[in-house]
Structures are given as structure tokens and as C-alpha cells.
Amino acid sequence: MLNHMIEKAVAFLLILLLPATFLFSQTSPEELFPEPEAVKSEYTKAQGKADGERDAKGNPLYICGGAACGIFGVAFAALSSPKPPAHVMLELEETKGETYAMSYELAYTKKARTRNLVFAGVGWAAWIAFYLASGIGSSSNE
Secondary structure (H helix, E strand, O other): OOOHHHHHHHHHHHHHHHHHHHHHHHOHHHHOOOOOOOOOOOHHHHHHHHHHHHOOOOOOOHHHHHHHHHHHHHHHHOOOOOOOOOOHHHHHHHHHHHHHHHHHHHHHHHHHHHHHHHHHHHHHHHHHHHHHHOOOOOOOOO
């Protein structure tokens, strides 16, 4: 009988202590998830700017926006904020550093916005040329 009571007491004690065992085995979050060291690279802010400007292509579909919407298409192109793809930005931050990536993104956005604005202006100008050449706007009676 005594043996049976000891077994129950040990089982009860283990049941009470089991949920608290993780408290004794924890390590600090700094040890589990160390902060990644900053990327030390030879890539500079000027290189990031030059690469961002080189990679910015703009979107030729803004020609359609400029032709269809006129000044509103041009205004939208001026207000838009094109960004480089997210996977490219993550790769640049990991391999070339945060400073390079930030200057790349700023230069990319500025250059792509300028190109989109040019595309929209070309579309608007093409629509105006078509409008004037077709004589839609002339008020001559035959």
C-alpha cells in the first residue's frame, strides 16, 4: 500500500512540475536570435544611386494613360511612386548593405517616375496631334 501511495505522490509531483520545466531551460532571446551584423561592403551610396538610375526602365503603358486621360494621365504619372521589386530590395540589403539599397531605391523611384512622365507626355502629345490632324476640333461648315 505504501508503494502505491508513493507512486501516486511522484506522479502528482511530476504533473505539477512538468508545465514549469520550460522556465528552467530558457535562454535569453539574444542568445537564441542574435542580431545580424551589419553588412560591411565596399558598395557606396553613389554606386547605389548609379545602379538605381540604370535599372529604372519606366512603364510604356503610361503612353496609353496619357492618350486616354490627357492631363490626368500625366498628373498620375507625376504623382506615382514606382518601386523596385521587393525581392531585389531584399537581396540588395543582404548582399550590398542598407545604405546602398536605400540610395538604389530612391534613385530608381526618381528615374522611373521621370520616364513614366515622359511616356504619359508622349501619349498626350500623340492624342493632341491626332485630334488636330483629324480635324475633329475644327468648326468649319461645308
